[in-house]
Amino acid sequence: MALDGKVAVVTGAAQGLGKAFAEILLQNGAKVALLDVNEKEGKSTKAAFEAEFGASRTLFHVCDVSSEEVFKDAFQKTVQHFGRVDIFCNNAGITNEVSWEKTIEINLKGVVRGTYMALEHMKTENGGGGGVIINVASMAGVVHLAGAPIYTATKHAVVGFSRAMAEFSAAAGYGVRICMLCPAFVRTDILNALKEKDKLGEFFRLKHLTENLLDVAGLMETSDVAKVFLQMLLDDSKNGAALLVTPRGAAYVDFPAANEIPCSPL
Numbered sequence: 001m002a003l004d005g006k007v008a009v010v011t012g013a014a015q016g017l018g019k020a021f022a023e024i025l026l027q028n029g030a031k032v033a034l035l036d037v038n039e040k041e042g043k044s045t046k047a048a049f050e051a052e053f054g055a056s057r058t059l060f061h062v063c064d065v066s067s068e069e070v071f072k073d074a075f076q077k078t079v080q081h082f083g084r085v086d087i088f089c090n091n092a093g094i095t096n097e098v099s100w101e102k103t104i105e106i107n108l109k110g111v112v113r114g115t116y117m118a119l120e121h122m123k124t125e126n127g128g129g130g131g132v133i134i135n136v137a138s139m140a141g142v143v144h145l146a147g148a149p150i151y152t153a154t155k156h157a158v159v160g161f162s163r164a165m166a167e168f169s170a171a172a173g174y175g176v177r178i179c180m181l182c183p184a185f186v187r188t189d190i191l192n193a194l195k196e197k198d199k200l201g202e203f204f205r206l207k208h209l210t211e212n213l214l215d216v217a218g219l220m221e222t223s224d225v226a227k228v229f230l231q232m233l234l235d236d237s238k239n240g241a242a243l244l245v246t247p248r249g250a251a252y253v254d255f256p257a258a259n260e261i262p263c264s265p266l
């Protein structure tokens with residue numbers, strides 16, 4: 001997929017990884033709708049992008065992905081403004097083990113909402129032009145973090161949901177690919193939760209486990225992950241693929257097929 005003239009939506013685009021994904025999309029010719037719950041940061045990111053890429057290439061909407069109504073409204077306004085959407089990146093996410101229902105609302109239900117909305121608009125069955133959905137999971141969507149079980153659960157769920165939807169989309173002939181990005185640790189504000197007892201609750205006592213893993217694994221910059229995001233987005237051969245991104249490189253996860261799981265008689 002060439003990006004020139006394509007229209008992308010990125011959730012959680014005010015800062016961190018979402019901002020870096022929006023920036024690399026803009027650098028490669030796309031127009032980008034930035035959706036984020038943080039109005040101040042979102043406006044400031046939009047202003048910075050305007051200065052670099054011109055006013056007509058970006059749009060910012062205050063949007064909480066945990067509200068069906070608000071999310072739909074922001075999406076519809078994007079379609080009205082740009083006329084179409086070709087790329088949808090469900091990136092918004094939080095780490096909060098105390099308000100765990102909120103974490104599920106944003107990290108999982110927000111991704112489900114965004115995926116369904118994007119498919120409805122892009123699927124060729126409805127006269128859409130097809131497209132790509134990138135759901136941002138995490139390495140915690142494949143391995144677990146004992147210090148963040150709800151975060152782990154939401155990211156595993158994003159991987160499972162996206163894989164199932166990718167196969168469904170292909171079988172239904174929607175013309176929409178769905179892939180998952182699974183980065184290890186990246187230097188963004190979400191990692192501050194590791195130091196906050198009011199975000200980790202009883203799991204605060206295991207924060208050293210996550211910190212030790214981080215020390216061994218190392219920290220990536222958002223721009224490094226954005227380069228890998230772009231490669232996956234442009235690879236038309238990938239559907240239902242989960243790309244792990246670490247400071248040592250990237251690799252697609254080799255999931256076993258249902259008939260490949262080794263079992264012995266009970």
Ligand SMILES: NC(=O)C1=CN([C@@H]2O[C@H](COP(=O)(O)OP(=O)(O)OC[C@H]3O[C@@H](n4cnc5c(N)ncnc54)[C@H](O)[C@@H]3O)[C@@H](O)[C@H]2O)C=CC1
Pocket residue numbers: 011012013014015016017018035036037038063064065066091092093094106136137138139182183184185186187188189190191
């Ligand atoms: N930083 C890391 O080490 C890793 C992050 N991720 C994932 O990357 C995604 C982005 O996170 P980061 O950039 O790291 O964190 P961040 O905290 O810097 O950015 C998250 C963005 O999402 C926005 N957001 C939060 N709740 C929202 C809501 N309800 N509706 C709309 N926007 C909302 C925030 O305002 C913020 O702009 C998340 O899904 C996270 O789980 C995945 C792997 C590693």
Ligand SMILES: CC/C=C\C[C@H](O)/C=C/C=C\C=C\C=C\C(=O)[C@@H](O)C/C=C\CCC(=O)O
Pocket residue numbers: 095137138139140143145148151183184185186190191193194210213216217218246247248
């Ligand atoms: C609560 C924290 C929030 C977000 C962080 C992120 O979403 C979660 C990441 C979860 C797991 C990360 C695991 C990372 C593993 C690696 O990078 C491995 O490739 C490397 C591990 C050890 C390397 C040893 C070596 O280099 O020899």
